[in-house]
Amino acid sequence: xxxxxxxNPHERQLIPDGRFTGPMPWVMAIMLxxxxxxxxxxxxxxxxASQGSESLSRQxxxxxxxxxxxxxxxxxxxxxxxxxxxxxISDVNIVPESEARAxxxxxxxxxxxxxxxxxxxxxxxxxxxxxxxxxxxxLRKDAARIAPSVRIDSNAQWLKPWFDLVYSMLxxxxxxxxxxxxxxxxTVALAVRGALNTHKGxxxxxxxxxxxxxxxxxxFQRRVALDALxxxxxxxxxxxxxxxxxxxxxxALEPGxxxxxxxxxxxxxxxxxxxxxxxxLSMAMARWTVLSxxxxxx
Amino acid sequence: MQSVAxxxxxxxxxxxxxxTLTDVSFKLFPGSFYFLTGASGAGKTSLLKLLYxxxxxxxxxxxxxxxxxxxxxxxRLPGFRRRIGVVFQDFRLVSHLSAxxxxxxPLRIAGISERDLAGPVNEMLDWIxxxxxASARPATLSGGEQQRVAIARAVIGRPEMLVADEPxxxxxxxxxxxxxxxxxxxxxxxxxVVVATHDIHLLQEIxxxxxxxxxxxxxxxxxxxxxxxxxxxxxxx
Ligand SMILES: Nc1ncnc2c1ncn2[C@@H]1O[C@H](COP(=O)(O)OP(=O)(O)O)[C@@H](O)[C@H]1O
Ligand SMILES: [Mg+2]
Numbered sequence: 001x002x003x004x005x006x007x008n009p010h011e012r013q014l015i016p017d018g019r020f021t022g023p024m025p026w027v028m029a030i031m032l033x034x035x036x037x038x039x040x041x042x043x044x045x046x047x048x049a050s051q052g053s054e055s056l057s058r059q060x061x062x063x064x065x066x067x068x069x070x071x072x073x074x075x076x077x078x079x080x081x082x083x084x085x086x087x088x089i090s091d092v093n094i095v096p097e098s099e100a101r102a103x104x105x106x107x108x109x110x111x112x113x114x115x116x117x118x119x120x121x122x123x124x125x126x127x128x129x130x131x132x133x134x135x136x137x138x139l140r141k142d143a144a145r146i147a148p149s150v151r152i153d154s155n156a157q158w159l160k161p162w163f164d165l166v167y168s169m170l171x172x173x174x175x176x177x178x179x180x181x182x183x184x185x186x187t188v189a190l191a192v193r194g195a196l197n198t199h200k201g202x203x204x205x206x207x208x209x210x211x212x213x214x215x216x217x218x219x220f221q222r223r224v225a226l227d228a229l230x231x232x233x234x235x236x237x238x239x240x241x242x243x244x245x246x247x248x249x250x251x252a253l254e255p256g257x258x259x260x261x262x263x264x265x266x267x268x269x270x271x272x273x274x275x276x277x278x279x280x281l282s283m284a285m286a287r288w289t290v291l292s293x294x295x296x297x298x
Numbered sequence: 299m300q301s302v303a304x305x306x307x308x309x310x311x312x313x314x315x316x317x318t319l320t321d322v323s324f325k326l327f328p329g330s331f332y333f334l335t336g337a338s339g340a341g342k343t344s345l346l347k348l349l350y351x352x353x354x355x356x357x358x359x360x361x362x363x364x365x366x367x368x369x370x371x372x373x374r375l376p377g378f379r380r381r382i383g384v385v386f387q388d389f390r391l392v393s394h395l396s397a398x399x400x401x402x403x404p405l406r407i408a409g410i411s412e413r414d415l416a417g418p419v420n421e422m423l424d425w426i427x428x429x430x431x432a433s434a435r436p437a438t439l440s441g442g443e444q445q446r447v448a449i450a451r452a453v454i455g456r457p458e459m460l461v462a463d464e465p466x467x468x469x470x471x472x473x474x475x476x477x478x479x480x481x482x483x484x485x486x487x488x489x490x491v492v493v494a495t496h497d498i499h500l501l502q503e504i505x506x507x508x509x510x511x512x513x514x515x516x517x518x519x520x521x522x523x524x525x526x527x528x529x530x531x532x533x534x535x
Contacts, residue, residue: 209404210380
């Protein structure tokens with residue numbers, strides 16, 4: 001098979017329409033723009049999730065709700081000491097009461113400073129791997145012998161719905177990209193069928209002079225490749241502009257769940273792959289459409 | 299002698315109507331010159347379409363260059379078509395290509411390089427008297443000029459068989475004779491020529507040419523063309 005860009009200039013004249021006359025390149029550009037945005041959003045979310053999840057989900061917080069300040073403090077010390085002896089816990093950190101009050105301040109206001117109002121005693125835990133719920137439960141039962149009111153909340157617990165959401169969105173994005181690729185292929189097939197109809201006379205003449213189906217297919221394939229490349233370049237440029245702009249907005253946000261949401265470096269080659277894949281798919285589709293249509297001619 | 303084309307009880311039917319060609323049997327021999335005559339609507343174009351592989355017969359057997367055509371896979375047809383030159387009744391020039399590019403088309407399809415095809419194409423343009431119109435599009439050419447371009451395109455590849463459907467219908471008698479002489483010259487080089495025409499004056503110009511006549515889709519051979527091997531041609535005047 002000859003490469004589409006090496007078709008000689010006289011062969012190209014046979015199908016004379018200007019390259020960018022039809023709606024094809026614009027439709028391609030829109031499809032690609034949308035595919036790229038969906039893919040970029042998915043990549044950014046997965047990146048944010050994987051960045052945050054590793055350390056976040058290994059953390060847990062112990063709370064001791066005890067009204068008597070003296071008992072609270074001693075229970076906190078004892079529980080911490082006990083947890084330090086447990087395997088698989090890499091860090092046990094007693095949160096000073098002042099810090100715990102500071103944490104509550106945004107919710108309770110000045111009242112939090114009032115030492116008469118009890119605040120839970122907190123211990124930050126860091127596991128060497130994300131702890132299973134059963135393990136946390138066992139730890140809680142063990143600590144409850146010292147502090148009956150103890151609670152252990154792992155970050156993994158409240159992160160789970162967030163991860164579930166991220167991974168559902170990943171599937172949704174993948175589905176969107178696949179649907180757009182499918183729509184692109186259908187667009188190519190329609191456009192090629194239309195062009196075949198327009199140039200039916202020329203194709204018949206080529207056939208009568210001994211032109212092969214592949215010679216005809218090459219002409220259409222070349223045009224579609226150019227359309228797809230043009231549409232791909234335009235869609236890519238627009239998508240990159242939008243991704244960078246949104247990235248800036250996200251970077252300007254307060255630290256939080258979205259703050260890591262930017263397209264990771266490894267994501268850019270993946271994004272670039274989409275226009276390349278679309279061009280290849282379009283050419284294959286054009287070739288297939290031409291050959292299967294010509295098969296019905298003699 | 300091996301025939302160039304051989305029809306055996308061929309029938310052709312468009313759609314579900316009556317047969318346009320019925321029980322057509324003949325043999326074309328290499329190097330001979332045939333006229334196909336008959337009233338308008340007799341089926342001349344239909345028969346030629348079978349000859350230049352634009353149609354498959356509804357029934358019967360066709361052999362071309364010694365091979366069975368009826369069961370030939372599509373993929374092998376282009377190779378056969380490159381051995382046949384066709385002058386279509388309606389010319390069928392590519393409207394957006396110049397006269398030069400139209401004439402060059404069969405050579406380009408056959409993969410002949412630009413360097414090698416410029417000479418023959420210009421020679422052909424000169425011969426049909428259209429050198430000055432080489433870059434003109436068909437729409438700007440007169441009917442006769444278009445016909446000459448169509449003929450040039452048919453013969454440029456030195457086909458083994460030339461099939462021409464009313465090739466002199468749009469030119470004045472002088473040009474008709476010139477074109478006929480071109481066919482005869484090609485014929486002397488070994489090309490089998492089949493010319494469909496209802497112009498009986500033409501028939502007399504080439505002595506030794508054989509004649510086949512179609513009448514309502516049935517073939518008859520007033521000169522015995524279908525039975526006897528070809529005689530050497532003599533060109534009058
Ligand atoms: N493509 C076609 N579909 C249906 N009928 C056709 C077609 N081509 C020719 N015919 C019919 O076949 C008959 C023979 O036509 P044609 O071969 O063109 O005759 P001629 O060339 O001798 O004038 C005519 O009656 C014509 O109407
Ligand atoms: Mg006719």
